[in-house]
Amino acid sequence: MDFYFVTYRLKSRITAEFGIGFFFGKSNDVPEYDVFVVPTRLANQLVIDLKADYGSFMKAFTQQKNRFFSQYPETDDMSREILNYLRGTINRRGPQLLGAELTAAVRDNDEELVMYIVQELFKEWAPKIEVDVACKQLSYEDISAESYMQFWEDFEAEGLGEVMTRADLADLPEIFPLVDPVMGKPLSEFDLGDMVFFLILSVKNKDKLERLKQMYPKHFSETRNVVPISGTLVAKELVKGKKGEYYLIKVDLGEGLVGKGLVPKSVKVMADYSRFQEKVSSVARGQQNWEQKLNEMLNSEKPKQIERVEPKVSSTVKVGSGDFLIAFLITLLIIGILLIASYFFML
DSSP, rough: OOOOEEEEEETTTTEEEEEEEEEEEETTSEEEEEEEEEEEGGGGOOOOTTSSSSHHHHHHHHHHHHHHHHOOOOOHHHHHHHHHHHHHHHHHHHHHHHHHHHHHHHHTTTTHHHHHHHHHHTTTTTTTEEEEEEEEEEHHHHHHHHHHHHHHHHHTTOOOOOHHTTTTTTTOOOOEOOOOTTTTTEEOOOTTTEEEEEEEEOOOOOHHHHHHHHOOTTHHHOSSSSSSSSEEEEEEEEEEEEEEEEEEEEEETTTTTEEEEEEEEEEEOOHHHHHHHHHHHHHHTTTHHHHHHHHHHHHHHHOSSSSSOOOOOOOOOOOOOOHHHHHHHHHHHHHHHHHHHHHHHHO
């Protein structure tokens, strides 16, 4: 267990409030948290699945909060008050202690204890407040995979296909940085010349693939990059999608080779070189196990967003069943490699 994740729903008949909140943190560490409330007359409009996975819950939470704040301005003031109360309560109690308590309860899958902890935090806000909770253990694997899958789910809707097929990018190996939601930092804080840690997702040019395998023999299996690589950030460009913003990056892979990557602006990526060195050796030792797991996944996983992985080039191109099979396998391969990257942090 790398992280604890607690979601909760609260209802107070005394204050006539209905709300949703969460706690998220690294094991035994200070939690990140947020909560927003609405008048109980609007409760039927606030629908979020407490048991949803981390990425889906956080996306729904942000969307719902922004919608209520925009449509019902009073919910902004109400939420600010309860969040200030919660912040003060946690500071008095001790953020580190709260993190340790939540870690222990989530590790034991003790939802009753989690509910008690949450109720204790809000008992001075409203007596006899009603609370429902859900909790789960999360790994770096879960966080990284969900972040990457969310990116690909939004890829087509964001209109990003043309970006990756630009003349200066089309033939470059595709990379994705290692995700570190707690100790990492967004790409906006990286300068040109900084070190970036990543996995190479795909290399269309066979000659470049062979060169990379020769340059990094311990980082590649016969067919794919299985151990993370470090490179130098040589270009960074902010790209606006239809709804969000992304960083288009170029990374020096060595010996004149350059890789490309498209990363959501909000994603925190790994920035600690000593941590990278320490974990690479661990991943390398477990490479054979990961090869086996990856092969099992390729044989059993079902595709979620096949058509969105490769941008459409021309409406006149006819696609056969063999092409769909190839797209299916490529999609699963990319997801599998990202799971390897996240496993990097689990060790």
